[in-house]
Amino acid sequence: MTCGSAVKLVNVKYNARLHSHDVKYGSGSGQQSVTGQPSKDDVNSYWIVKGPHGKDCVRGNAIKCGATIRLMHAATENNLHSHQFPSPLSHNKEVSAFGGKDGGDHLDNWMVVCTTKAKYWMRDEQIRLKHVELGNYLHLTGDVFGRPINGQYEVAGYHNTERGNLWKAAEGVFITPKQN
Secondary structure, three states, X not given: OEOOOEEEEEEOOOOOEEEXXXXXXXXXXOOEEEEEXXXXXXXXXXXXXXXXXXXXXXXXXXXXXXOEEEEEEOOOOOEEEEEEEEOOOOOOEEEXXXXXXXXXXXXXXXXXXXXXXXXXXXOOOOEEEEEOOOOOEEEEEEEEOOOOOOOOEXXXXXXXXXXXXXXXXEEEEOOOOOOO
């Protein structure tokens, strides 16, 4: 995986893609909701790999295991975000999209945790994303929303590692790694 790539991340346990849209949570932060989308064809599941808040990430640079990144939602330009608000269904930590293209804060930072001994985040390998500030893992809970995002799964920050927080790159536009 490289900086600047636009990727759909699929949850290994539920086969749903990390997803967002301009629908706000009705409780908690009131920020843009982040869900798991069973359909692989939805354009609102693309996320752009960026550097951590306040730092640039050179397009085409490979992402090392253990690196801190942000994921910016391609359609709304908000960053994948988490904080202390409880998630609406499971009451873990809420995950939202926040900040806009030039905004956001340190709560947008996620560490890439590789599940193999690889040095870099490889497209075909499973990873976890660990929230740098809270220490929770990006997790698909299995709980399903009703209206207005009927049939989509809750995404939350979860304190333990398990299959619900394993993710893999699926569809995307992948920037070729820079050659030195």
